[in-house]
Amino acid sequence: MNSRSESAGVRLATDRLRLRPGRVGDAVVHRELWAERDPRVPPHRRIDADGRPTLRDLEDSLRSGPQASGLGLLAVELRDDGRTVGYCGLVEGGPGSAALDGQPPGPEIAFELLSRAQGQGYATEAARAVVEWSRREGLERLHATVWSWNSPSLRVLEKLGFEETARTSPDGASGDMVVVTLEL
Template identity: 55%
Template structure:
């Protein structure tokens, strides 16, 4: 007997986007170690070594059971975990409208995976009744800006943060 598909899992031609599992923590920790030095300190591994892989495991456990609208693990079809993509409710756009977030291991940049994963999330968001999505991106993050442009996001002209880390630009996509 075949198992019914998980309603919180998305599939594309090359990717599976699924709820996060404790076993994903090692890859998520690696994402933290690969981050550009220009990102704010709270998004980098601190001098105390945190977040540790155990911290990330605790976070994943706390999120388990969320709907398919949160951050999903991205894995290549029949292969390994390569990052995450999904929706967060940070309040950076309009109230009660989600923000698209994605991050992939550097070795998987420039292969179209972020765009492919994000299209699946955008489609899911529309199914859940969210025709408009927001995204923030650092002005210096040319790769992510290019992904957002391909997805139809446009710069709102609003800067969420202007600091020594650069300018965090707010973008929006209307379906």
């Protein structure tokens, strides 16, 4: 694996994947991700009755560029054909960002792949690249928040050594949110 930081952001590579800063053209993939989301995902994270977010909304979001600091969310691209199949990276905040054991949980690792790219180990490979980048950058801890019914994502995080540290029930409709952490 190798990485390089540039003015355009961090880029990571694995045997099968490239992780790169998002481009406006990736909005099509983001829109498909929104459309594919499980109906148990809270409504504000799915396409609403008015069709929002629209492709244009997502393009505008990507146009605003990567986070000012840190890794941000990177597009996950297949090395063999260049297709973008999702995203993976680090974000600040979120439902699991409260201090754990008096310690800040660190950035949140987040990943989402198109359904046609799932079940092939890409999420684990991409998330592993992000964890290794985090270690090299001197981060001390990462966390993730995952709905308890999302077994595939929980398995990815378990493979990487994340351990459950808390559970919350942010709303009755979506079930429990599992908070997992990884000490780096």
